[in-house]
Amino acid sequence: MCTALTFNSSSHYFGRNLDVELSYNEEIVITPRNYPFHFRKMPSATTHFAMIGMATVVDDYPLYFDATNEKGLSMAGLNFPDNAHFFPLHDKKDNISPFEFIPYILANFATVDEARHALTTINLVDIPFNASLPLAPLHWIIADQQQAIVVESTKDGLHVFQNDIGILTNNPTFDFHRLNLSNYRQLSASNPTNSLSNKIDLPAYSRGMGAIGLPGDLSSASRFIRATFMKFNAVKPTTENLSVSQFFHLLQSVAMPMGACEISPHVYEYTLYSSCCNMDEGIYYYKLYNNSQIVAVHLFHELIDCSKIIRYPLQHQQQINHIN
Numbered sequence: 033m034c035t036a037l038t039f040n041s042s043s044h045y046f047g048r049n050l051d052v053e054l055s056y057n058e059e060i061v062i063t064p065r066n067y068p069f070h071f072r073k074m075p076s077a078t079t080h081f082a083m084i085g086m087a088t089v090v091d092d093y094p095l096y097f098d099a100t101n102e103k104g105l106s107m108a109g110l111n112f113p114d115n116a117h118f119f120p121l122h123d124k125k126d127n128i129s130p131f132e133f134i135p136y137i138l139a140n141f142a143t144v145d146e147a148r149h150a151l152t153t154i155n156l157v158d159i160p161f162n163a164s165l166p167l168a169p170l171h172w173i174i175a176d177q178q179q180a181i182v183v184e185s186t187k188d189g190l191h192v193f194q195n196d197i198g199i200l201t202n203n204p205t206f207d208f209h210r211l212n213l214s215n216y217r218q219l220s221a222s223n224p225t226n227s228l229s230n231k232i233d234l235p236a237y238s239r240g241m242g243a244i245g246l247p248g249d250l251s252s253a254s255r256f257i258r259a260t261f262m263k264f265n266a267v268k269p270t271t272e273n274l275s276v277s278q279f280f281h282l283l284q285s286v287a288m289p290m291g292a293c294e295i296s297p298h299v300y301e302y303t304l305y306s307s308c309c310n311m312d313e314g315i316y317y318y319k320l321y322n323n324s325q326i327v328a329v330h331l332f333h334e335l336i337d338c339s340k341i342i343r344y345p346l347q348h349q350q351q352i353n354h355i356n
């Protein structure tokens with residue numbers, strides 16, 4: 033399971049939790065403008081927008097989980113098991129494999145509007161990366177500084193939803209999550225008045241009672257509601273450091289401590305990383321399960337006109353500031 037979100041405060045931010053039971057040897061990967069992307073069924077892109085994000089590199093190819101390009105366009109793939117369906121080759125469409133989807137969109141487009149237009153001719157084709165890396169059942173959030181959409185390829189075709197919430201979790205389909213929010217319209221950040229009955233005295237014995245009923249579990253539906261409540265009530269700080277800190281607090285509210293979600297005996301899903309990318313400045317911040325220090329990698333500190341991908345291994349070592 034995973035949660036992705038956008039947040040606008042001092043800058044525009046895009047990030048996600050990756051909740052998994054195992055690592056895929058992911059690292060921070062910068063793909064510069066002249067790295068040649070050889071697509072399986074589309075012409076190669078030899079010069080394109082540069083991008084930064086989390087990826088597994090196989091045969092010098094960046095298999096992105098989430099990334100942001102030099103214009104700020106951002107995209108993340110989240111699990112969508114049983115629902116995701118990819119199609120055979122369609123000779124009248126632009127055939128993009130799911131593993132090429134993030135590279136293709138971020139290489140070519142600067143805005144969600146441009147991406148949405150391209151999606152009208154895209155067929156997500158069922159070509160795996162190789163025999164040992166099968167098709168991953170994903171759906172995607174694509175966001176720029178102004179808006180977000182969700183892309184879901186299911187048995188009945190490719191669906192593009194406007195995402196006015198700027199949040200994505202996992203199953204079921206996005207339209208369910210959007211409608212389900214209405215079930216929580218009574219939630220409030222302020223203490224509620226007694227609307228049950230004016231004939232009974234019901235003192236507000238605690239702060240935070242406006243959020244009673246906010247689901248606390250780790251299911252996809254509940255994380256969608258919780259992330260929405262936190263995001264739409266979040267104070268927007270005016271400095272970079274405070275905004276990044278606030279963003280990680282939002283992700284923390286839907287994170288998975290190891291042990292709380294057992295997927296098979298003694299195997300637990302946990303939040304391997306949380307990311308927060310400043311879309312305006314190309315700064316990719318991340319935290320790891322066992323390293324709470326924020327690490328930042330800057331897209332624009334590199335020579336983004338080169339042709340070789342630049343890799344930064346994750347820093348898993350916990351950093352504790354022992355002060356005596």
Ligand SMILES: C[C@H](CCC(=O)NCCS(=O)(=O)O)[C@H]1CC[C@H]2[C@@H]3CC[C@@H]4C[C@H](O)CC[C@]4(C)[C@H]3C[C@H](O)[C@]12C
Nearest residue numbers: 033034051052088095096097109111131165166167168
């Ligand atoms: C597992 C993750 C989703 C997390 C999640 O939700 N886990 C709960 C499972 S469950 O919902 O509880 O059942 C997803 C998110 C992004 C994916 C990579 C995308 C690039 C590449 C695509 C290739 O085709 C296959 C290998 C590849 C490296 C992918 C591996 C894996 O699939 C990744 C990490």
